[in-house]
Amino acid sequence: MIWGKRHHTSAEQAEEVAQPYGMPLRRRVLGAIVGVTTLAVALFAVPFGISMARLYHDDTVAALGRNATWIAAAVPDEVMHNGVRTVPLPQGLPAQLTVGFFAGSGARLSGEGPANSRVAADARDGHVHEAIEDGSLAVAAPFPTDEGWVGAVRVAMPYDLVRGRIYEAWLVMTGLAVVVIGLAVVFALRQSARLAAPLEHLTRSAQALGSGDFSIRALRSDVREANAAGLALEATARRLGDMLERERAFSVDVSHQLRTQLTGMLLGLESAMGRPGADLTEAIGTAVARGERLQTTIEDLVRLTRGAPTSEPFDVRALIEEITGERRAAFAEAGRRLTVTVSGELPQVAASSAAVRQILLVLLDNAAIHGAGEVTVEVSDLGDALAVEVTDQGKGIDEGEDLFARSEGNGHGIGLALARSLAEAEGGRLILRRAAPAVFSLLLPAR
CATH class of the missing domain: 3.30.450 (Beta-Lactamase)
Incomplete structure (x- = not known):
């Protein structure tokens, strides 16, 4: 917290949104239409009224002149x-x-x-x-x-008779002007409502989006610009919702991945401490090695979470040999063998080394825990992509089982879900190419 800086609460922000600056659009449109109509009526009616008064006066004078001329001609x-x-x-x-x-x-x-x-x-x-x-x-x-x-x-x-006739004409004109202005008011109310309704809906949608509601939908109206803004806001809300959902899923996957490694390290130490005559030096060394791997995992995941640049090329062969070299001893302790087969020169991949490392670690951990027999890592060049396949000799995967679903019931889901999300984030794919024995295939785009 920075002292001296006041942070607005959500209630204050909502109040600021509910009481915006400036005149409401409904009032602006209503005032503009009624004002223009009134001015137009006045500019037309005033000269017309003056002309009509002059016309009635001149007609009366002409009639009186005819009568006077007639009388002058008829009287002796x-x-x-x-x-x-x-x-x-x-x-x-x-x-x-x-x-x-x-x-x-x-x-x-x-x-x-x-x-x-x-x-x-x-x-x-x-x-x-x-x-x-x-x-x-x-x-x-x-x-x-x-x-x-x-x-x-x-x-x-x-002259009162002439003036009365003029006033009657003015009264009719005034009535017509009132009718015209009334019609303008009705039209302005409908027009202002038609223009303001989509904007008010956008305001409510923006408030809902600020409150965390990503299910907002654009209101279809007759205003093309408001429709475009509504569709853009709807698309933004959908993207934000998907992004937040991915972030939440990624957080769950990461916490599971870190908790699994930390649990293995703690269980190893507790087992050594509770076993008489155990080699504590070896147990501590194993724990330190697992702690270093855990630190590497944390650094990789933090780098991926922060969106660090992934354009730096790296040696794929060296990375795979590093990862398999670290895990070969663990497989050997379990009486299993880990072999790596690399065919020819490997292309540079358009992915980050952190993401590739974590995906391979998940696949090797999955083979170690749920697989059996020898584990084979095959790396091959597909021209526009690099394929990394991890195979073991276990009984394989039951038909209909979704390994990549985020479910802890079968022990598979969270780690593999994290691996698939990392692969898709790097523009690649992670698939189960064969169920029995299980063959996982990682496809990474080449540069």
């Missing part, structure tokens, strides 16, 4: 000369209109309207004019007589 000229108070108006005029007749100065002669009208005075130039007077939208048309333009006809209607 005496209205302007005699100051008639009651003027018969044409049939068909809208009820909300007010009609007045004004002199060229803008003074009202008859009809309805203000006492003086600026828009009526402006009409003396012979053109139709419009303005808002006394809360009404008024249009004045010149009154033609034989003497020229002597006055104007003023037609007006309450």
Whole structure:
């Protein structure tokens, strides 16, 4: 432990993952879609509303102008000369209109309207004019007589009616805008859920992977990138699970291999100590030799566990002679013979000497414990591979027995399982070529 450095617990790490920095994706997508839709609606609706208000205003002015021109053409000229108070108006005029007749100065002669009208005075130039007077939208048309333009006809209607029509149009537009924004909200909710769901699943899968669950599976969605990330995470979890399983199996195999050698050394010492007249010097020498072999085994396994480089070439013949030379005395004590046959020059193999040593030691130990008679080691060049076969003259292997399974029930499994895993890790193979008598064949790829 390093003092001053705070180590996060798993609960704190989970809390950090559960409360990530930044805005959630669902909220981001929802805000983006709704914001863009609202801005688009506003950019479209505001100018359209202004244009519609101007259109309604101009339509009303045009209608009032037509009515004023019609009245000016239909009413007799005496209205302007005699100051008639009651003027018969044409049939068909809208009820909300007010009609007045004004002199060229803008003074009202008859009809309805203000006492003086600026828009009526402006009409003396012979053109139709419009303005808002006394809360009404008024249009004045010149009154033609034989003497020229002597006055104007003023037609007006309450401006509240025009404004109400504009407000109704704006209200309809506002309702449509609300409907559009509502639809955008619904779409944004579905879209944000569709985009966020696979990412949230990836987050949960990553948390499960961090907790040691290697059985996670990718969620299929409509987002190709999320699918690719999920498949990559699933493949990573599968590889990590397989790697961890191999590490656990390797640890079990190694512990068994070391425990077997240590047990043999201890049993030899205990036997010498409990036997009267035993040669303790010889027993200690044997224990020391076994201890040295145990140390070599530990160094090899540690080197293999750390993934040390395996590209350095080594002399295969010398390694095999070294291993068989160490075990020949043990076989001789048991009244058995160990012979080695090497055919011609041997190629360099693409494997580590540590792995090859441990595999051969397992095979020789297996032949010593479970085999009988002479043990033969044959080494031959297969061109693209090197074959090492270990044979004994025992009764062989029962049919259907799986020697390479990790089971301690028959005494075979763990050591041979370790040997096979080491061979496969080096790109080779370890097989039982013949069951009776047993022939184990180790195939190593040549460089």
